[in-house]
Amino acid sequence: MAGMRPTGGLHLGHLLGVLTQFANYCDTADAFFEIADLHAYTTEFHDPAKIRDARNEMVAVWLAAGVDPQKATIYLQSAVPEISELHVILSMITPISWLERVPTYKGQIEALGQEIATYGFLGYPLLQLCDVAIVRGEFVPVGRDQAAHLEFGREVVRRFNHLYGDGEQILIEPQPTYSDFPEVPGTDGRKMSKSYGNAILIEDDEETTTKKVRSMVTDPQKIRRGDPGRPEVCPLFYLWRFVNPLRLEAVAEGCRSGALGCVQDKTDFAEQLNAYLRPVRERYRAFRDDPAEVERIIEDGTARVRDVASKMLAQVKHAMRLT
Ligand code: SF4
Known part of the structure; x- marks a missing residue:
């Protein structure tokens, strides 16, 4: 089970990292991919239209990247009320101190300001656990920075099973599968991120992409052609390995010897990158321009998840003598 917040602007970094893995999971696992729109409200609550617009756009990119809705289940978090109900139920046994000590809580408030210090933001890791628990998720691909969230979730599961399980494991302790997603550099050399303004977006056209590469x-x-360069410190060189690994050696050699100048290398790379992204962008536009089909895929997936989720919730409520 994996989720992504619909906050817009999926880019090359997403494509090379997490989305390639999403596509692989379609063939290797019974995969659930959640549009985490409630999670998006923790930081974007002032802009509901943005979240609404971003949701179909995000799924269009997933599909364009190779996520197969016949094999994986794509669904909308807010349309599965069982997740929210489980969240309320588990909040009754979750000590506040456990949530406060999740390292990202204080770190994010320091980075983004007090405005996001809401009740929902504090409970973010608990809602994440509910996302996973409601579909009996066994494995969750996480970056190492999210490991503490999952560890917190595992503690809550153990507490629940201890209190109400009567010797049974009603909730499953999800296991992390650590994914060393490549950290894709943006145009300024920092990690590619829409909020840094350094991202090459899937929705960009080829001219914009070329300008960004330049x-x-x-x-x-x-400084100029003829100067010996150091490919190992060059963000553009790092991207070559994904876009056309066969060219890596020749680029490194030309750079080091000075025979290749940065202007030429950028021109070559922009061409290759546009060729690499062309089929993905074509598929993305086809899905973006067919919102009815995207909605159908989301509705289908949501109905499938509700089937699983309602059974799980019934088990939880039964164990707690709520039914
Ligand atoms: S020649 Fe290419 S690899 Fe070398 S520094 Fe310039 S852009 Fe980077």
């Missing part, structure tokens, strides 16, 4: 930072010591 503006990329490279080895600062290589």
